[in-house]
Structure formats: C-alpha cells, structure tokens
Amino acid sequence: MDFLTSFPYWGIIVIILLNAWLVSRMNIVVDDHQGETNNENEEKPSIND
Amino acid sequence: MTDYLIQYWPIIILTVIYLFICLGIGWYFKLKASRGVSEYYLAKREIPGWVISLAFFSTFASSNTYIGQAGQAFKYGLSWAWVGFFWAIFCVISWLVLGPKMRFQTAVLNSNTIPDYFQFRYKSDLSRTIRLLSAFVILFATMWYMVGIAKGSAHVIQSVMDIPYEWGAIVIVGVTFLYTSWGGMYSVLWTDAIQGIMMFAVAIIMVMIPFIYVGGVGNLFEIIENTSHPDVNGAPIGNGLVSFGMLVSFFYILGIGLAVGMKQIAEPRCLIRFYSVDNAKSMRFAMIWTPVFLGISLICVMGLGALVHGMTTPEEAAFLVNNTDQVVGFMLQKFDNRLVSGVVIAGLFAAGMSSLASVMLIVGTAFIGDIWHVIKPLKPNQVILSTKLAMFVYCLIVLLFTLNPPAGIVELTAFSGAVFAASFFPSIFGGLYLKWGTDMGSIASMITGILATVIWRFGLRFEIDGLQDIHEVMPAFAISSIVYWVVSKATAHRIPDQKHLQVLFKN
Numbered sequence: 001m002d003f004l005t006s007f008p009y010w011g012i013i014v015i016i017l018l019n020a021w022l023v024s025r026m027n028i029v030v031d032d033h034q035g036e037t038n039n040e041n042e043e044k045p046s047i048n049d
Numbered sequence: 050m051t052d053y054l055i056q057y058w059p060i061i062i063l064t065v066i067y068l069f070i071c072l073g074i075g076w077y078f079k080l081k082a083s084r085g086v087s088e089y090y091l092a093k094r095e096i097p098g099w100v101i102s103l104a105f106f107s108t109f110a111s112s113n114t115y116i117g118q119a120g121q122a123f124k125y126g127l128s129w130a131w132v133g134f135f136w137a138i139f140c141v142i143s144w145l146v147l148g149p150k151m152r153f154q155t156a157v158l159n160s161n162t163i164p165d166y167f168q169f170r171y172k173s174d175l176s177r178t179i180r181l182l183s184a185f186v187i188l189f190a191t192m193w194y195m196v197g198i199a200k201g202s203a204h205v206i207q208s209v210m211d212i213p214y215e216w217g218a219i220v221i222v223g224v225t226f227l228y229t230s231w232g233g234m235y236s237v238l239w240t241d242a243i244q245g246i247m248m249f250a251v252a253i254i255m256v257m258i259p260f261i262y263v264g265g266v267g268n269l270f271e272i273i274e275n276t277s278h279p280d281v282n283g284a285p286i287g288n289g290l291v292s293f294g295m296l297v298s299f300f301y302i303l304g305i306g307l308a309v310g311m312k313q314i315a316e317p318r319c320l321i322r323f324y325s326v327d328n329a330k331s332m333r334f335a336m337i338w339t340p341v342f343l344g345i346s347l348i349c350v351m352g353l354g355a356l357v358h359g360m361t362t363p364e365e366a367a368f369l370v371n372n373t374d375q376v377v378g379f380m381l382q383k384f385d386n387r388l389v390s391g392v393v394i395a396g397l398f399a400a401g402m403s404s405l406a407s408v409m410l411i412v413g414t415a416f417i418g419d420i421w422h423v424i425k426p427l428k429p430n431q432v433i434l435s436t437k438l439a440m441f442v443y444c445l446i447v448l449l450f451t452l453n454p455p456a457g458i459v460e461l462t463a464f465s466g467a468v469f470a471a472s473f474f475p476s477i478f479g480g481l482y483l484k485w486g487t488d489m490g491s492i493a494s495m496i497t498g499i500l501a502t503v504i505w506r507f508g509l510r511f512e513i514d515g516l517q518d519i520h521e522v523m524p525a526f527a528i529s530s531i532v533y534w535v536v537s538k539a540t541a542h543r544i545p546d547q548k549h550l551q552v553l554f555k556n
Binding site for chain 2: 001003004005006007008009011012013015016019020022023024026028030031032047
C-alpha cells in the first residue's frame with residue numbers, strides 16, 4: 001500500500017488525538033441562561049409552555 | 050415455515066430483541082416526554098455527554114455508510130477511506146466550532162429547533178420568513194434522505210432474511226415511528242446511544258471478516274495487492290486497490306467527502322444534538338469521544354469493499370463491481386456464520402433506524418413548530434399531539450415513495466446534504482460568531498445556496514465536460530458564504546440591537 005492510500009487510516013487516528021489535546025485545553029462554557037434575551041417585542045411564536 | 054425458522058433463527062431472534070428494546074425505550078419515556086414541548090423536542094437539555102456523543106455518531110453514520118460507502122471501496126479500492134478522513138475532520142470541526150457556542154446561544158434564546166434559532170438570533174421583521182424558509186428546506190430535503198435510508202434497510206432485510214421488500218420497509222418505518230412518537234427526543238437519543246454502541250461493535254466485526262476468511266493480514270494483502278479481478282470497464286485491477294487515485298479521481302473523493310461530511314456542520318439532525326447536552330463536562334466528553342466513535346468506525350468500514358476482493362472469484366467480482374450495494378450482503382453470505390450475520394444485521398438495522406428516527410423528529414418539529422405554529426399558533430398542549438400526527442403523515446408519504454422509489458435515490462440523498470451545507474451553514478456560523486451578520490445576509494445566502502446547488506447539479510455538472518467530478522457542494526458553499534458576507538456588510542443597519550448581541554456573545 002502506498003503512502004497516500006494508507007494516509008487516511010492513520011490520519012484519522014492523528015486527528016482524534018489532536019482533537020482530544022485541543023479539547024482538553026479549551027475553556028468550555030455552556031452555562032444555562034435560558035431565555036435571557038428579550039424577544040417580547042417581536043413576532044415570536046414561542047412553542048415553549 | 051419450519052425450514053425458514055431453522056435457517057434464520059439467530060437473525061430473527063437478535064432482530065426481534067433489538068426491535069423490542071427500541072420500542073421499550075420509547076414506551077419508558079412516553080410519560081416524561083409528554084410533559085412539555087421542551088421535553089418532547091429537546092429532552093429538556095438534560096442528557097449526559099456519552100449519550101449525546103453516541104447519538105451524534107449513530108445519527109450521522111447510517112446504513113448508507115455501512116452498506117453503500119463500504120461497498121464503494123470494492124470499486125474504488127482502499128483510497129476510498131479518504132472520504133472517511135474528510136468526514137472525521139468535519140466531525141471535529143462540528144464539535145469544536147459549533148457545539149459549545151450553539152448550546153449556549155440556543156439556551157439563551159429559548160430555541161427548540163434550528164429554524165427558530167434563525168428567527169430568534171437574527172431578530173427582525175424578516176427573521177420569521179427565514180424560519181419558514183428553512184423549515185420548508187428541511188421538509189423537502191429530508192424526504193429523499195428518509196426514503197433512501199428506508200430503501201437501504203428494506204433491501205438488507207430482503208437479501209439477508211428473505212422477507213419481501215415491502216414488509217421490510219413497513220417494519221422499519223413503522224417501528225421507528227412508534228418509538229419516536231412515544232418518547233420524542235428522549236427515546237431518539239437513548240435508542241441512538243444503544244444503536245451507536247451496536248454500530249461501533251459491528252464496524253469492528255465487519256472489518257475482521259475478510260481477514261478471518263482468508264487466514265490473516267499477510268494472506269489477504271497478498272491477494273488484493275495484485276488482482277486480476279476486473280474494474281468497472283472490465284480491465285484487470287492489478288495493484289489499483291492499494292494504489293492512490295488509480296481507480297477513482299481525488300476530486301470525486303473530495304466531492305463526496307465534503308458533501309456528506311459537511312452534513313455534520315449543517316444538517317439539523319446533527320446540530321440538534323448540541324441543544325440537549327446537560328452541562329460543560331458532558332460537552333467536553335462528547336467533543337473528545339464523538340470523533341473517536343466515528344473515526345474508528347470509518348477506519349473499519351470505508352475500505353471494507355477492497356478487502357472483500359479477497360473473498361471473491363473473478364466472476365463474482367465482475368458482478369459486484371457494478372453492484373457495490375450488495376458487497377456487504379455478499380460478504381456475510383460467503384462467510385456463512387449465522388450468529389455473525391445476525392449481529393451484523395442488527396447493527397445495520399441500528400444504523401438505518403438511528404438516522405431515520407432523528408430525521409423523523411426533525412420533520413415533525415419543523416412542520417408543526419416552525420410552519421404551522423408560526424402561521425397559526427397552537428396551544429402548548431396541542432403542539433406535541435400535532436407533532437406526532439405530522440410525523441405519522443410524513444411517514445406514510447415516505448413509505449409510499451419507499452415502495453416506489455424514484456431512480457437515483459442514493460444520489461438524491463447526497464444532494465440533500467449539499468443543499469443543507471450550502472444554505473444553512475453560513476447562517477449558522479454567522480449567527481454564532483459574526484456580530485455583524487444580518488437577517489438579509491442570512492436569507493440571501495440561503496436562497497443563493499439552494500439555487501447554486503440546484504443549478505450546478507442539474508444545469509452544469511453533467512452538461513459540461515470536466516465538471517462531472519466537482520460536486521455541487523463546493524461551488525454552492527463558496528457562493529453562499531460570500532453572499533452572506535457581502536449582503537450582511539451591505540445591510541449593516543439591520544444588525545440586531547446591541548443588548549441582544551451582548552447576551553448572545555458573552556461567553
């Protein structure tokens with residue numbers, strides 16, 4: 001098998017490892033500020049009960 | 050009948066157990082999901098990271114991946130794994146670039162669907178139109194995808210279990226509808242997670258079959274490194290299976306890699322997964338592990354067809370090279386182990402049903418939440434029942450098309466992915482990162498993306514020499530992104546108010 005044919009197989013492993021390293025260094029914020037924006041003045045048919 | 054049961058009992062037992070587990074999960078979450086729209090549509094944003102991670106993987110990878118793409122390597126060789134490489138890159142991009150931002154902004158905006166995100170984010174008199182337009186795109190584009198998945202799954206049932214195609218289609222669509230409508234997003238995500246585990250295991254089992262059949266890695270590669278099997282033109286393949294670009298052009302690989310891979314950054318069935326993550330710790334887990342589940346599975350599956358050459362005679366290869374969808378079924382028949390066949394078939398069901406269920410719920414929420422409710426507002430208690438009804442009607446239409454599938458349905462599913470990538474991504478990325486993005490930029494890029502995809506596909510690609518291998522997603526995506534930028538800059542006076550933007554961009 002030549003280099004370019006084998007590349008995607010080990011390339012995927014490299015991507016996985018690189019991604020894990022990047023994510024481990026990231027500051028991730030998903031705090032729940034649900035409904036914080038004011039949409040009252042627009043036509044907003046909210047489907048939340 | 051007795052002979053049939055004796056012949057197929059392992060497959061039947063495993064399949065029935067699997068189907069009852071799916072139905073059981075749907076029934077278990079029925080009461081919880083019916084408590085409110087946020088529960089039914091989003092599982093109330095309380096799902097752990099490992100479930101979301103597996104659900105994203107099983108939703109994106111489908112029976113088309115495990116049957117269609119795996120079979121393509123029979124024709125194109127081990128180079129076909131480049132397609133999987135691009136998919137893995139887009140998986141990483143999706144989680145790194147979109148995941149946390151999308152979870153944050155959609156919670157702030159009280160958004161339950163992708164179309165309503167567009168409306169609330171761009172916040173103007175025009176944003177309702179963007180919501181309606183995107184909902185209609187979802188309804189149209191997902192139809193062909195659902196038909197393609199149902200058709201593929203029904204063919205698997207027919208070829209491996211000898212059950213008529215029509216009955217297979219009815220069972221697949223019917224069971225998926227039942228558990229999806231009962232448990233809403235809860236049952237979709239939890240069944241997806243179980244299906245993801247099955248698919249991951251089945252990918253590893255599938256890639257082992259040719260090696261075991263031939264008797265080891267060395268033996269198999271000795272056969273496929275130089276084979277007299279014919280290619281699509283009837284000429285001997287030689288060393289084409291292990292040589293880059295000999296059996297397929299890199300542009301073609303790039304086109305499929307982008308068109309399908311970009312679904313992960315633009316298709317609602319994938320993006321809606323971000324909405325339901327319960328906290329930052331879960332998000333981090335899913336960001337790390339989703340590429341692992343998808344990447345390892347793709348390593349196993351994307352080159353599988355090339356390995357099956359080691360199990361075939363030249364006559365069988367001559368047939369399979371023109372019927373690559375039958376490569377996986379052939380491999381199972383040739384291996385002739387009922388237990389392995391049963392496990393793999395259950396995994397293939399899982400691959401089809403996980404994608405089907407996700408799309409089914411997206412269609413129901415788009416039709417009721419983003420079209421009907423916008424035009425004629427419903428009371429909260431009417432929304433869930435109406436969504437179930439919409440899914441039922443849509444399933445009947447899908448079933449009708451599945452029983453009489455139009456020609457080229459598989460190509461249409463890749464086309465629908467290109468429509469989403471070109472028409473949705475600029476508005477999503479701009480909404481998440483570009484404060485200067487406007488409603489006009491969004492709607493202009495959506496319309497341009499749809500038109501460019503259609504015109505390139507049906508007016509240019511197959512009409513002009515040299516363009517065949519350039520997939521419509523490439524020009525359409527570039528054009529729609531440029532249009533978003535230019536029109537947003539030209540309509541800067543329509544940028545939403547600063548207070549709105551400050552809340553959205555404070556993380």
